[in-house]
Amino acid sequence: MDALKARVIELADFVAGPYCGKLLADFGADVIKIERPGRGDDARYIGPFKDDTPNPEASGTFLYLNTNKRSVELDIETDEGRAAFLQLVRTADVLIEDKMPGELAKLGLGYEDLRAINPNLVVTSITPFGQIGPYSSYKAYHLNLYHASGQGYLLPMWAINLDVPPCQGPGYLGLFDGGMAGATATLAALFWRDAGGTGQHVDVSIQHAMMTLERSQLRRFIDDGVDPNRTGKGRLLESLVECAGGEFAVVILSSQQQWEGLWRAMGKPEWGAQPPFDTQKGRADNYAELRVRLNDWAKTISQDELFHRIQREGSAAAPILTAEGVFALEQFRGRGHFVTIDHPVAGPLEYIAQPTRPSNVDLEPKRPAPLLGQHTQEVLAELAEKGN
Numbered sequence: 005m006d007a008l009k010a011r012v013i014e015l016a017d018f019v020a021g022p023y024c025g026k027l028l029a030d031f032g033a034d035v036i037k038i039e040r041p042g043r044g045d046d047a048r049y050i051g052p053f054k055d056d057t058p059n060p061e062a063s064g065t066f067l068y069l070n071t072n073k074r075s076v077e078l079d080i081e082t083d084e085g086r087a088a089f090l091q092l093v094r095t096a097d098v099l100i101e102d103k104m105p106g107e108l109a110k111l112g113l114g115y116e117d118l119r120a121i122n123p124n125l126v127v128t129s130i131t132p133f134g135q136i137g138p139y140s141s142y143k144a145y146h147l148n149l150y151h152a153s154g155q156g157y158l159l160p161m162w163a164i165n166l167d168v169p170p171c172q173g174p175g176y177l178g179l180f181d182g183g184m185a186g187a188t189a190t191l192a193a194l195f196w197r198d199a200g201g202t203g204q205h206v207d208v209s210i211q212h213a214m215m216t217l218e219r220s221q222l223r224r225f226i227d228d229g230v231d232p233n234r235t236g237k238g239r240l241l242e243s244l245v246e247c248a249g250g251e252f253a254v255v256i257l258s259s260q261q262q263w264e265g266l267w268r269a270m271g272k273p274e275w276g277a278q279p280p281f282d283t284q285k286g287r288a289d290n291y292a293e294l295r296v297r298l299n300d301w302a303k304t305i306s307q308d309e310l311f312h313r314i315q316r317e318g319s320a321a322a323p324i325l326t327a328e329g330v331f332a333l334e335q336f337r338g339r340g341h342f343v344t345i346d347h348p349v350a351g352p353l354e355y356i357a358q359p360t361r362p363s364n365v366d367l368e369p370k371r372p373a374p375l376l377g378q379h380t381q382e383v384l385a386e387l388a389e390k391g392n
Contacts, residue, residue, distance in 0.1 A: 350372075
């Protein structure tokens with residue numbers, strides 16, 4: 005298996021578009037990141053910063069999202085910048101862009117304009133609400149999109165009651181969802197093109213991408229008329245419990261088999277083998293009391309002990325890990341999930357590695373995130389050489 009042999013032009017800021025580009029770069033694509041002269045990607049100004057010192061060359065957000073890319077400073081609003089951009093497009097397989105619908109067309113850089121000079125180009129447009137529909141021209145932040153997707157109403161999960169207001173998911177989770185959807189669709193478009201098709205315009209709605217990740221909850225409403233909410237009422241699937249020391253875990257209750265493993269892990273308490281808790285229906289009908297009993301038991305052991313004890317019984321549980329817990333987890337370390345990359349300004353830092361492990365290709369990061377405009381002369385020289 006060869007790494008992805010494609011030239012990708014990334015005209016995108018912050019998270020969704022750059023994450024799409026990062027995923028392709030991690031698979032071996034040559035990703036050329038177009039940045040505004042003097043300022044660059046907005047993510048350069050978003051922390052965390054090393055040593056808590058703001059520095060556009062040492063933003064943790066930017067550093068993570070832009071490994072394996074090359075940076076070119078280019079102002080596409082000038083004649084000279086547009087000419088260089090169009091020259092890049094002629095050599096490219098993919099353009100990732102996150103401008104509002106119609107914005108690039110005003111500059112003569114819309115999909116139809118680009119297709120005219122490169123019919124094989126795949127243009128992946130990642131916007132809050134997509135290229136079509138009544139909301140297509142609306143702008144949005146992550147907070148807006150999270151609630152517009154329906155996911156926010158379900159959080160925080162296992163809330164005591166609906167007096168606890170809905171909340172946004174952590175970090176920029178939804179924007180990462182949009183970037184992943186974009187990368188998946190881009191790869192599919194490339195496969196189709198290389199199988200005898202042509203280039204095409206891939207329309208990615210971040211709202212839609214986020215909504216599809218909650219399709220199981222939407223299905224419950226469609227199939228059963230049940231409006232899922234964040235309290236977990238009547239939801240015999242899993243339960244959040246608090247362990248000794250104030251740490252949390254999730255225990256799974258989705259089947260009789262899962263319950264029997266959990267019951268053995270608890271030491272086979274008598275109440276668990278007696279009505280109403282000896283059947284799935286009984287546990288579902290008395291879910292509130294069941295949660296209390298599970299929580300009382302969990303508080304007697306540590307999170308780590310609970311996890312391993314239940315796993316040994318063939319049932320499932322999940323520790324709710326802090327960032328520190330994730331960083332120290334033996335499973336991640338055992339898979340080589342963290343790799344050290346040396347950056348010329350930020351220095352050596354540990355990064356999350358590519359989660360997949362193909363057996364016959366090396367996908368380790370080859371270079372750190374670029375400095376602003378670091379590869380401008382290099383890339384323009386390559387274009388001049390190809391022009392000759």
